[in-house]
Amino acid sequence: MDHDxxxxxxxxxxVVLLVAPVLLLAFGIRAQQGRRGAHAPRVSARRVLKSxxxxxxxxxxxxxxxxxxxxxxxxxxxxxxxxxxxxxxxYTPADPVADLMQGGGVAALLVLGVVAMLVLQRDPPRHAGxxxxxxxxxxWAWIMALIQLPSGVLDPGNDxxxxxxxxxxxxxxxxxxxxxxxxxIPVVMRAIVPDFLAVGPxxxxxxxxxxxxxxxxxxFLGLPLIALFRLPGExxxxxxxxxIMAACGMLWMIALGWMMRADERAVAPARNFNPLxxxxxxxxxxxxxxxxxxxRPGIPF
Numbered sequence: 365m366d367h368d369x370x371x372x373x374x375x376x377x378x379v380v381l382l383v384a385p386v387l388l389l390a391f392g393i394r395a396q397q398g399r400r401g402a403h404a405p406r407v408s409a410r411r412v413l414k415s416x417x418x419x420x421x422x423x424x425x426x427x428x429x430x431x432x433x434x435x436x437x438x439x440x441x442x443x444x445x446x447x448x449x450x451x452x453x454x455y456t457p458a459d460p461v462a463d464l465m466q467g468g469g470v471a472a473l474l475v476l477g478v479v480a481m482l483v484l485q486r487d488p489p490r491h492a493g494x495x496x497x498x499x500x501x502x503x504w505a506w507i508m509a510l511i512q513l514p515s516g517v518l519d520p521g522n523d524x525x526x527x528x529x530x531x532x533x534x535x536x537x538x539x540x541x542x543x544x545x546x547x548x549i550p551v552v553m554r555a556i557v558p559d560f561l562a563v564g565p566x567x568x569x570x571x572x573x574x575x576x577x578x579x580x581x582x583x584f585l586g587l588p589l590i591a592l593f594r595l596p597g598e599x600x601x602x603x604x605x606x607x608i609m610a611a612c613g614m615l616w617m618i619a620l621g622w623m624m625r626a627d628e629r630a631v632a633p634a635r636n637f638n639p640l641x642x643x644x645x646x647x648x649x650x651x652x653x654x655x656x657x658x659x660r661p662g663i664p665f
Contacts, residue, residue, distance in 0.1 A: 370535075373514055373542050380546050381612050385619035392572060392622035407564035407577045410641060412585075415496045415563070415578050417644035419586035421651060422500035423606060424593050426476065426508060428659075433472025434523070437465040439665035448663040460530065467527030470509045477505035477552075484559050492563050493644065496578075499559040506552045507613040513545025553616040557624055560617070575621040583610050589648065593655045 431448055438446040444462060480502040489495045516524035517538045528538050560578045561568050568574050587607055594602040 370518060370539070373517055373539050373546075376543060376546055377514055380549065381615070385550070385615045389572075389615070389619035392619065396570060396572060396622055407574065411492050411496075411563055412577055412581055414493050414641050414644055415500075415582035416585040416589070417641065417648050418493065418496040418500045419582045420589035420593075421644075421648055422497060423504050423586075423590050424651060424655060426473065426501060426504040429472050429476050429505070430469040430508060433468040433470070434466065435665050437468045438462055441465070446665045448665060449659045463526040463530040465527075466523040470512050470524050470527075473505050473509035477502060477509060480505060481552075481555060484556065488559060488562075493641070495559055495563060499556055502556050502559075503553075503613055503617075504609075507549065507609050510545040510549050510552070511609055511612055514542035517542040549613065550616045550620070553613055554620050554624070557617050557621050561621065561624065571621040571624065572618060575618045579614055579617055583614055593652055 435446040435448050438444045441461060480498055484498055484502060489498060512522060512524045516522040516528060519525060520529070528541075533541075557575070561571055561574055563578050564574060587603060587610070590606050591603045594606075
């Protein structure tokens, strides 16, 4: 039985993250053929750039929350000397309870994801930039947390796997948690799709095309920005892991987009028509400087 449980999860991962959304997307593209709206106004290039900067800024803010979740609980354990952005995963001196606290990162992400989603549901920002930033924060918080649950079962060195081991959870319970995390991804992605569709001219006659311009294209442009925050480092940490996480969530968002309409409370139009959102460029530069000059050397707790 113990050998069968990881196999169940290993089969479920590609089915849920790849096969199911691809089939749904193919069906959606076919269903949208012949719809009116081929000449409907598209999302402006300015908003595509806003989404690009929001994508990168949100990732790094959410990543910072995760690192704080790993470090802050250890600061209250006598003998542990955690350092933000350093010594987060391998702590000195070792303490068994620190293994439990490796789950603090996922816990912090889940709290952030719930709060951000509640704000989107109850009082969503009406301006494009704010809506995009909060939507991307929600996206990253949930996908970073949920993807760690199944991977924690398959990788004993994963942060959440250490917490599982400390709690002495059975293989069955661990796999159940992994499956819940995996199946929660399309549920969460469906909840935030309307907020991305709400950005741009309304009504949205071609939702898949809207999702490509507001989600997929900004992610493609934003991944190099994310890499700048994580350099220097190994390739998987710098770009591969963020790209995989983004793909796992965005594939479902694009696949589900054709089934839904935008939120009735569409965002307000932009106040100006400058081709480059300079405020977003400056905000990204300031955050990048903070990561490289302040956080990279490490902050003792």
